[in-house]
Amino acid sequence: MTEDLHEIRLRVNGVPHTARVPARRLLSDCLRHDLGLTGTHVGCEHGVCGACTVLLDGLPVRSCLIFAVSAARHADITTVEGLAGPDGALHPVQRAFGECHALQCGFCTPGFLTLIASHLEANPDPTEEEAREAVSGNLCRCTGYRNIVAAVLRAAELRREAGEADVSAPNAARGDAL
Template sequence: MTEHPHEIRLRVNGVPHTLRVPARRLLSDCLRHDLGLTGTHVGCEHGVCGACTVLLDGLPVRSCLMLAVGAARHSDITTVEGLAGPDGSLHPVQRAFGECHALQCGFCTPGFLTLVASHLEDNPDPTEAEARDAISGNLCRCTGYQNIVAAVLRAAELRREAPPAGERRAAGGVPGDAGGPA
């Protein structure tokens, strides 16, 4: 039986796309293979690790658990590439992860970056305990989480130092500025 493709419209990092995808195409595969946005990493493929986390209408979701046709009902998808500003300026979370050495192999980093960016929208001044709780659903096998927690707190500081307009949630960021290997 041949699966007929579905035409969908997605707005990813501020850019509209019209695609033809099979009904069972995962959002993570659509982003990576159809749109070439390889910053979204696929780890466990069960929604457990968080490496594939993207923002759907500003909220973190596991893109390996969502079908691309289901994402078409939403107005905005932001991947790690979309966090940076149109001019290439790094989002405060990206800056903080670099400053705090909150990555090692980088595989989990895109999921952490999108998750933390969303968390700081809701809680712009987290305590250390709140930062730990916020990242508790994402897995990292390298860092031991100490520097990731420090980066969450540092990102909150950087946000307070810069005007909110400096943040880009879906402003059409610079592809390839993923914060980790593809």
């Protein structure tokens, strides 16, 4: 018996996509396997680790907990690939992660980058305690979090230096309809 496929339309990183997926296909799998956007990593597949975090209409969500057909109801999805500017310029969070040595193996990094980008939209000037709280839901087995927290604070500083109010998710903030 074959599974019925559903045609869905998604706007990912500002680009419209169409895919035919089974009803039970997870958004993380759709992004990786159907759209070829492998920056979204799948770790625990239970929504615990945060490696699969993407922005859904600007808000961080665990893409391993959402069906792709459900995500099609939303205006925009931003993955780690969508954080950099159209000219390839790194997002302040990406720059800060490099400057602060906030990654080691890199597996958890895409989830942290998207989560922090969204957090800085809501709180552009976090304290160290607020930065620590913001990243507390994502797991990293390598870094000990000290440099990740430093990167949150550095990204906020880079945003202020650039004087840019909306640099965290260039595609997520737009409410473009599909």
